[in-house]
Amino acid sequence: MMQSDIKELNERIQKESAFVEMINMELHKVIIGQKHMVERLMIGLLANGHILLEGVPGLAKTLAITSLASVIDARFARIQFTPDLLPADLLGTLIYSQKSEEFVVRKGPIFANFILADEINRSPAKVQSALLESMQERQVTIGDQTYPLEEPFLVLATQNPIEQEGTYPLPEAQVDRFMLKVIINYPQKEEEKMILRQNITSTFPKANKVLKTSDIIKAREVVREVYLDEKIENYITDIVFSSRYPSKFKLSKYEGMINYGASPRASINMALAAKAYAFIKRRGYVIPEDVRAVAHDVMRHRIGLSYEAEAENITTEDIINEILNTVEVP
Amino acid sequence: MISIILSGVTQAQTEATAKLDTNSILVGDQTGLEITFTCPADYKVIWPSFTDTITGDIEIVKKTPTDSTRHDDGYDKLFVQRLIITAFDSGYFAIPPVSIKYKTPDNNEVQTAETGALLLEVKTVPVNLEENIKDIKPPIEAPFTLREALPYILVFSAVALLTFLVIFFIRKRKKAEPIFKAPPKPALPPHRQALDDLESLRYKKLWQNGHIKEYHTELTDIVRDYLDAQFGIDAPEYTSDEIMEAVNKTSANPTAKQKLQQTLTLADLVKFAKMEPLPLEHDASLNNAIDFVKETMHLNPTTEPAEAPLPQAVVPKVEETPLSEDEKESDSGSSENKGKEAGDV
Structure with missing residues (x-):
């Protein structure tokens, strides 16, 4: 890519990324605060990656996703994961039609653009597997027929970190399929007051449709074109490698603390998320700030801690912070 | 008889x-x-x-x-x-x-x-034949004297010394280090080191030979090392925004901060957006870095006073004529705009 190409791309992005501002404005009509979460939802949407949201109940996780679906003219489905949910309830099944005397396909709720998999850890492994396979393959097989899922296809799964009883924690291999794991925190005091005021009035604000799915697909193409220099590639690989071989990156103190480091999927997703972040910031090229901005969300579910780390109260957040503070910025 | x-x-x-x-x-x-x-x-x-x-x-x-x-x-x-x-x-x-x-x-x-x-x-020794036959007495152990041990001690010491010398020599050779190291030079104060490095960067003529990215990378690395040594800011692990955030907390004057900002912004564009600045911008960036070092070198009490005259920014600078106050204001405004333009690519 030449200098002039980047300049041209930069100009294009200035124009094409204007809708991000519109979505933000519409979403913030409904959701107060949670800027980080909304920004991550946009990254997932633009980088074509699924998102796992984790937070205690009542932090507007579901509201954020339903609102995002409502500002885009797209099909939205909410699936409440329960212990008795079956894969067929999710994907669809073959039903015998007495009228036509043959089996007909009844597609499940997964055939939508935005899927809200609420409390994903409440369903057993077979249902989680069915969803995660569809997320990866972006297609569903019912009977002997395979159906591609409509683009954009974005799964936003939520899970509650507090409850452990009656839950089926997602296996590491399946968590890895989520591009980002976003931790949602409580709102600020001022924000909470505004939430309170908004909810006690008779009219609850509603987000308007401002975008079509085709706009998202088009924006995704532009995001992929965002220039990622080799220096940034090296920076990303250094960050990911430091989670695998900490002692090679002056992080010997974490040598026995990490069971397994981030996978190559982490590198890919970090690059894609950084591109999307640069797009949101209306830039045609990625800078180290973009990588650092998404590093936590990309890596936190991809690092496995050892018992020693747990005994010493070391979290993945501590490790990622230390990695970012140690790996040299290009 | x-x-x-x-x-x-x-x-x-x-x-x-x-x-x-x-x-x-x-x-x-x-x-x-x-x-x-x-x-x-x-x-x-x-x-x-x-x-x-x-x-x-x-x-x-x-x-x-x-x-x-x-x-x-x-x-x-x-x-x-x-x-x-x-x-x-x-x-x-x-x-x-x-x-x-x-x-x-x-x-x-x-x-x-x-x-x-x-x-x-x-x-003869009187022998009682009625008693049982006793075994022959073992030889009496003579005490081991230092004189007897000395040859062994000397041989062992010589072998140990020889082994140590051989290992020492092989290791030095592997690392391509001199056998006898010269005593380390006393560390230069951060500003002196930074100014020396910036001057040597100028004489490397990197951007003149097409190595623009290397030039700006090295330039920012020198500035980052200076910030680390002078202010204790972990600049090598910071992004440009984080560096500016940290520098803004110091008592550096606004002009110096602005110059640092310009250097870092231009370097980011070159490094990550393939920007090719004008020849004057390359030198201006280096001069900004030199000015920043000079203007902040006295802020840290640990900094030693400069002993030798500081290197001057000798790069071709745009001829300047004395400006009136109004002109100065408008000039500073234009340089800000220039920075923004560069940031926009």
Whole structure:
């Protein structure tokens, strides 16, 4: 890519990324605060990656996703994961039609653009597997027929970190399929007051449709074109490698603390998320700030801690912070 | 008759004696046999030489050299030799007389004086036959002396030293290090180091040879190292925004901060957005870095005062004419815009 190409791309992005501002404005009509979460939802949407949201109940996780679906003219489905949910309830099944005397396909709720998999850890492994396979393959097989899922296809799964009883924690291999794991925190005091005021009035604000799915697909193409220099590639690989071989990156103190480091999927997703972040910031090229901005969300579910780390109260957040503070910025 | 008389006189002047320390020893025990001969001082004495035995049964263990002393009267001379003898068979053994030959000064004839014969009793160890047979006693352990250990200690030390030297030499060779290191140079103060590095970067002529990215990378690395050493900001691990955030917390003046911002922004564009700045911008970026260092070098109390004149920014600068206050304001405004434009690519 030449200098002039980047300049041209930069100009294009200035124009094409204007809708991000519109979505933000519409979403913030409904959701107060949670800027980080909304920004991550946009990254997932633009980088074509699924998102796992984790937070205690009542932090507007579901509201954020339903609102995002409502500002885009797209099909939205909410699936409440329960212990008795079956894969067929999710994907669809073959039903015998007495009228036509043959089996007909009844597609499940997964055939939508935005899927809200609420409390994903409440369903057993077979249902989680069915969803995660569809997320990866972006297609569903019912009977002997395979159906591609409509683009954009974005799964936003939520899970509650507090409850452990009656839950089926997602296996590491399946968590890895989520591009980002976003931790949602409580709102600020001022924000909470505004939430309170908004909810006690008779009219609850509603987000308007401002975008079509085709706009998202088009924006995704532009995001992929965002220039990622080799220096940034090296920076990303250094960050990911430091989670695998900490002692090679002056992080010997974490040598026995990490069971397994981030996978190559982490590198890919970090690059894609950084591109999307640069797009949101209306830039045609990625800078180290973009990588650092998404590093936590990309890596936190991809690092496995050892018992020693747990005994010493070391979290993945501590490790990622230390990695970012140690790996040299290009 | 006269010779007989003379001989008798002579005989009377010499006396040979042999004396045992004890005449009764156990088998294998040692005892001393002292042979003495007294004669006038001017006599020539031919002392007998002993081999390692006196008789077949009595062995000489040790013999002292023959010693001669004068008598107190100054006239006679006394010859003494002491033998340590032993015997390994029991019984009574006769020690034969020892013949000592001598010559008088007035007669060249060899004459002989003899000691008396002695009897040595060698007793066996009393054995009680009624008792059980006992095992032979083991050899008595002699204490290990330093003298005996010394050769081993020396050989071991020499081998250890040689091994250490060989390993040391091989390691140094592997690392391609000199065998003897010169003492390290005292560390330069951060601003001096940064200014030296910036000047050497200028003379490398990187951007002039098309290595634009390397030039700006090295430039920002120097600035980052300076911030780390001068202010304790972990700049090598910070992004440009984080660096500016940290620098904004210092007491650096706004102009210096702005210059640093311009250097970092341009470097980011070059490094991550393939921007190719104008030739003047390359030098301006370096000059901004130099100015930033100069303007902030006194902020940290640990900074040593500059000893030598600081290198001047000698790069072609745009000719400047004195500006009025209004013009200065508008100029600073335009430089900000320029920075923004660069940021926009």
